[in-house]
Amino acid sequence: MTEFVIAVYLRLSSEDQDLKQGGKAESNSIGNQRNLILDFIRRIPEFAGATILEFCDDGWSGKNFERPGVQEMLGLVKEGKIQCIIVKDISRFGRDYLEVGNYLSRVFPFLNVRFIAVNDGFDSIRPADIDSLDTSFKTLLYDLYSRDLSRKVRSAKRQRAEKGKFLSPFAPFGFVKDPADKNRLLIDPEAAQIVRRIFHMMASGQSADEIARVFNDELIPTPMIYKRRAGCSRTVWPCIHEDNFWTRNYIDRILRDERYIGKAVYGKRMRDKVGNTHTIKISRSDWVVVDNTHEGIVTPEEFERAQAQMRAYAEKEGKPINRDSFSRRLYCGVCGHRLTRVNTKAPYYRCQTSRFTSAYDCTGDPIPENDLMDMVRDSLRMQAIYAVELGKIWKEQHKKKQADSAALRKTLTGLKENCRKLDQQIRELYEGFALGEISKAEYLAAKQAAAQRREAAGRRMEELEAQLENTGADGGLQNRFVDCFQKYVDIESLTDEILSEVLEKVLVYPDNRIEIQWNYREDLERLLLEEQAEDLPLIRA
Numbered sequence: 001m002t003e004f005v006i007a008v009y010l011r012l013s014s015e016d017q018d019l020k021q022g023g024k025a026e027s028n029s030i031g032n033q034r035n036l037i038l039d040f041i042r043r044i045p046e047f048a049g050a051t052i053l054e055f056c057d058d059g060w061s062g063k064n065f066e067r068p069g070v071q072e073m074l075g076l077v078k079e080g081k082i083q084c085i086i087v088k089d090i091s092r093f094g095r096d097y098l099e100v101g102n103y104l105s106r107v108f109p110f111l112n113v114r115f116i117a118v119n120d121g122f123d124s125i126r127p128a129d130i131d132s133l134d135t136s137f138k139t140l141l142y143d144l145y146s147r148d149l150s151r152k153v154r155s156a157k158r159q160r161a162e163k164g165k166f167l168s169p170f171a172p173f174g175f176v177k178d179p180a181d182k183n184r185l186l187i188d189p190e191a192a193q194i195v196r197r198i199f200h201m202m203a204s205g206q207s208a209d210e211i212a213r214v215f216n217d218e219l220i221p222t223p224m225i226y227k228r229r230a231g232c233s234r235t236v237w238p239c240i241h242e243d244n245f246w247t248r249n250y251i252d253r254i255l256r257d258e259r260y261i262g263k264a265v266y267g268k269r270m271r272d273k274v275g276n277t278h279t280i281k282i283s284r285s286d287w288v289v290v291d292n293t294h295e296g297i298v299t300p301e302e303f304e305r306a307q308a309q310m311r312a313y314a315e316k317e318g319k320p321i322n323r324d325s326f327s328r329r330l331y332c333g334v335c336g337h338r339l340t341r342v343n344t345k346a347p348y349y350r351c352q353t354s355r356f357t358s359a360y361d362c363t364g365d366p367i368p369e370n371d372l373m374d375m376v377r378d379s380l381r382m383q384a385i386y387a388v389e390l391g392k393i394w395k396e397q398h399k400k401k402q403a404d405s406a407a408l409r410k411t412l413t414g415l416k417e418n419c420r421k422l423d424q425q426i427r428e429l430y431e432g433f434a435l436g437e438i439s440k441a442e443y444l445a446a447k448q449a450a451a452q453r454r455e456a457a458g459r460r461m462e463e464l465e466a467q468l469e470n471t472g473a474d475g476g477l478q479n480r481f482v483d484c485f486q487k488y489v490d491i492e493s494l495t496d497e498i499l500s501e502v503l504e505k506v507l508v509y510p511d512n513r514i515e516i517q518w519n520y521r522e523d524l525e526r527l528l529l530e531e532q533a534e535d536l537p538l539i540r541a
Helices: 028-043 068-078 097-110 133-161 189-203 208-217 223-229 248-256 300-308 369-434 440-471 480-488 496-502 521-534
Strands: 005-012 051-058 084-087 114-117 175-178 181-187 264-266 269-271 279-281 288-290 330-332 340-342 348-350 503-508 514-518
Touching: 005 028, 005 068, 028 051, 028 084, 051 068, 097 114, 133 264, 133 288, 189 208, 189 248, 189 300, 208 248, 248 300, 348 369, 369 440, 369 480, 369 496, 369 503, 369 514, 480 496, 480 521, 496 503, 514 521
Parallel strands: 005 051, 005 084, 084 114, 330 503
Antiparallel strands: 175 181, 264 288, 269 279, 340 348, 503 514
16 A cells, blocks of 8 residues: 655744754744644544655745755655645735646646645645635735745834844854843854954965965865754855865955944845845835944954955945856865855856865866857757757647547536436426426336436536546646757857756866756656656657
8 A cells, every 4th residue: 555645744934933052952832833733633533644744944945945845755756755734824925926826727637646735625636626715815915924024024123223232133144142031132253263364364464365274274164064053944155065175255255244343233135025135225225233232352553454365345336247157156176165156257167165174075177158158058059959859749749638638528528418407307306306207116116216327427527527627738748847948959158048948057066077957957858757647758868
């Protein structure tokens, strides 16, 4: 017997969480969600004996679908290892109206995964629930509520920042939060010594690169290490490996941070979309800066001496820049850090890790941008050819599905007419019995026979309707992988727009080997699954 697996998904956003102090891993609200769902499962006989897997995102916005818990769950769903997902309500799964709607109406039905939202009374096993106005309206309300809540929270935070309150979840490196007032900073003696040393080394003429290398050689703990000790599990610099090390960026950020001279600074960056983790830079004129809110680690004079040794702070606001075509997409295949673009007449990329530590085998050799562009362009052409061939096969599948759908609809029409006649026959039998034209025994026998035929026809109609839905012929001839890639068969050059559309990530290795991860891989996998299901010729790139 095939194992039936239920995924219990729990989420609490950073806005409404009630996390306890003292290192507790999750909030009481997460526990309440868990208890509600497990009680629900125990009350449903068909779930007896099912395997239960739990996935949790504590402190994540419902607008962000890159949550680790939900991504892990969806990965198992796509592998066919989960048959049912249960949440407290739809907003726990997500607050993005379009994204949630896509999963409920397309993705989960396609993968034959049941979705239940306990408090909303939603169960996808009932077809009417999937497209119901009530469900759509609730999802839209969750979306609008999330946006309105975000605006209110941002406004309230700014008002508190203008009063000099510290609002970040973690104290800056060199500080700790006052146990008696979490909105006030106190000096952390151990980390503050490192901060003072950075300012003194810079003022004495050492570069940020030199400071970083000295600290790595001496195994000085980084700000990331201190954050992890404080309970932060997120990192702003994606890396394959768990360890971290000092870089020039670490040093520069500390040297430019006015909080080290006793100022409160708020609003330097903001999220570009509600629920998104990506942030954008804000003009200094819009920052909130309040003097003398806490004791500084260095004096204003020490701060200014260090600034004099640094390059002038270039905000680049409103100025044209040499755009990086591989922005946020190019990574070292050895250490996992993003490569740095060097803007020269012939731009190139290199991994900077070897400048700060010898812990990895990164060579730091320059990789010309033109060479990378040529390799990606040639690979894109191959993907385009692949998309064209898949598109041809897919169109044939679609034609066959349309023919199958037409036959199913014809049979359904006949069954509906038969059901109509049987309903009419049952009414006529009753009229005959009421008028005394047939006996009660004759009426009951004839009615039972007609009702059995009507019930059998109804069951057959349900089966055919399910088959019709599974053919997918009414979904439109559209696949994002095919639509995106097939137009680039004859591409000659790449642009930022093209790269943004097709490219997710490129891993570069020391032997000039690259590994390209394209967008719309899920759509490609769906096409391949459909090919296998239809026993059609399977092609590979």
